[in-house]
Amino acid sequence: MDIDDILASVDRHDASSPESTALDYQLLTRSWVAERAVSEVLPWPGPLMERVMERIRRQIEIIEDLASTPANNNPTLNLKLSILQTDLSRTQYLVRSLLRQRLAKLTKYSMHYLLVISAQGSNSQPQSQSQPNSQHQQPEDSVPPLPTDPSQTTPLSSQEAVFLNSHQRLLATHYGSSFLNSFPPQLRRLDDNAGGTSMIQGPETKEAVFVRCLVDEVRVIVPPGDGIEEEMEGVTMRMGDVWVVRWEGVKKAWEKGEVEVL
Numbered sequence: 001m002d003i004d005d006i007l008a009s010v011d012r013h014d015a016s017s018p019e020s021t022a023l024d025y026q027l028l029t030r031s032w033v034a035e036r037a038v039s040e041v042l043p044w045p046g047p048l049m050e051r052v053m054e055r056i057r058r059q060i061e062i063i064e065d066l067a068s069t070p071a072n073n074n075p076t077l078n079l080k081l082s083i084l085q086t087d088l089s090r091t092q093y094l095v096r097s098l099l100r101q102r103l104a105k106l107t108k109y110s111m112h113y114l115l116v117i118s119a120q121g122s123n124s125q126p127q128s129q130s131q132p133n134s135q136h137q138q139p140e141d142s143v144p145p146l147p148t149d150p151s152q153t154t155p156l157s158s159q160e161a162v163f164l165n166s167h168q169r170l171l172a173t174h175y176g177s178s179f180l181n182s183f184p185p186q187l188r189r190l191d192d193n194a195g196g197t198s199m200i201q202g203p204e205t206k207e208a209v210f211v212r213c214l215v216d217e218v219r220v221i222v223p224p225g226d227g228i229e230e231e232m233e234g235v236t237m238r239m240g241d242v243w244v245v246r247w248e249g250v251k252k253a254w255e256k257g258e259v260e261v262l
Contacts, residue, residue, distance in 0.1 A: 020051075021055065024048060024051055024052055024055075025091070027045070027048050028045075028048060028052055028091070028094050028095070028098075029094060030260055030261075031045050031048070031098060032094050032097055032098045032101075033260075033261060033262065034254070034260070034261040035098055035101045035102060036097075036101055037209050037210070037261045037262070038203075038207075038209060038247055038261065039105070039203040039204050039205075039207055039247075040105070040109075040202075040203035040205060040247075041102055041105050041106060041109075041113065041155050041156065041203070042155060043154060043155040043255075044102075044154075044155060044156060044157040044160065046157060049095075052091065052095065053095075055091075056088065056091060056092065056095070059084060059087070059088050059091075060088065062084065063081060063084050063085060063088065066080060066081055066084070067081060102160065103160075103163075105203065106156070106160060106163075106164050106167075107164075107167060108201075109201060109202055109203055110164055110167060110168045110171070111143075111144075111168065111190060111191055111199075111200045111201075112200050112201065112202040112203070113155075113156060113164060114143065114144045114164060114165060114168060115144050115191070115200065116155075117144075117146065117147060117152065117153045117154070117156060117161055118144035118145060118146070118147065120147055120152040120153070120154065136185070137185040137186070137188050137189065138172075138176055138181075138188060139172040139173070139175050139176040139180045139181075139188050139189065139190055140169050140172040140173050140176065141189070142172065142188075142189040142190045142191045143165065143168050143169050143172055143190070145165075146161055146162065146165050147161075172190055175190070176188070205246075205247055205248040205251070206246050206247070206248060207246070207247050208244050208245065208246060208247070209244070209245065209246075209247045209250070209261055209262075210242060210243075210244055210261065210262040211237075211242070211243060211245060211250050211254070211259040211260065211261055211262065212240070212241070212242045212259060212260050212262055213237040213238060213239050213240060213241045213242075213243075213258070213259055214239070214257065214258055214259060214260055215239060215258045216238070216239050217236050217237065217238055217239070218236065218237045218250070218253045218258045218259055219234065219235075219236055219237075219253075220234040220235050220236070220237060220243075220245055220249045220250060220253075221234065221248075221249050221250070221252060221253075222234045222249060223248050223249070234249065237259070242262065
């Protein structure tokens with residue numbers, strides 16, 4: 001029995017294994033690399049994470065069963081345990097690192113993403129633009145509400161959205177008790193945009209990233225701005241090309257799976 005057979009035995013109840021396991025691990029690695037390379041939070045890979053977490057739970061159960069088996073009945077038991085534990089640690093590292101990268105960006109741009117998901121759950125303007133000032137204005141009043149539909153939290157998962165809302169409310173309450181409550185009511189909001197300058201910081205989409213083309217050709221998009229009035233197509237990447245381009249120029253191609261971030 002070789003290493004591939006041992007790892008495949010973890011998914012012996014999955015009809016699509018081991019090809020499915022190898023593909024999911026590749027997708028997980030790509031998601032992790034992309035999340036580290038891009039400043040904005042990428043869409044939550046829900047189905048992929050559900051499959052990965054199910055395999056982790058099943059692998060832990062198999063390791064526990066093997067660990068309770070007498071070693072004298074199976075001379076290769078220690079080797080199997082070592083390989084399975086190493087593979088489990090490798091997958092757990094990717095999952096933990098992916099979640100930490102997302103949490104770091106969520107807490108850094110918390111108000112930005114709360115406004116994004118709040119706008120998805122309502123056809124009206126975000127709360128920060130429609131709620132008037134009052135004499136009883138508190139910092140936590142500027143925290144946008146969560147959508148009533150848990151599925152309308154893209155690019156966050158529903159759990160991330162709940163965490164982010166709670167995090168921002170605690171932070172707003174802390175700011176209020178520390179210093180903001182001593183300010184005039186109109187200066188207590190955390191999303192003030194008076195004078196045309198917004199207090200809300202968002203991720204930088206004009207950053208440069210390394211990407212590899214995975215299809216025959218991909219057009220790099222040039223978004224409006226910097227003297228360009230409307231979106232236009234720029235240069236063309238060919239299969240296998242590795243380029244340094246702006247993230248906003250290849251974001252749509254990445255979402256389609258036409259390029260991968262390196």
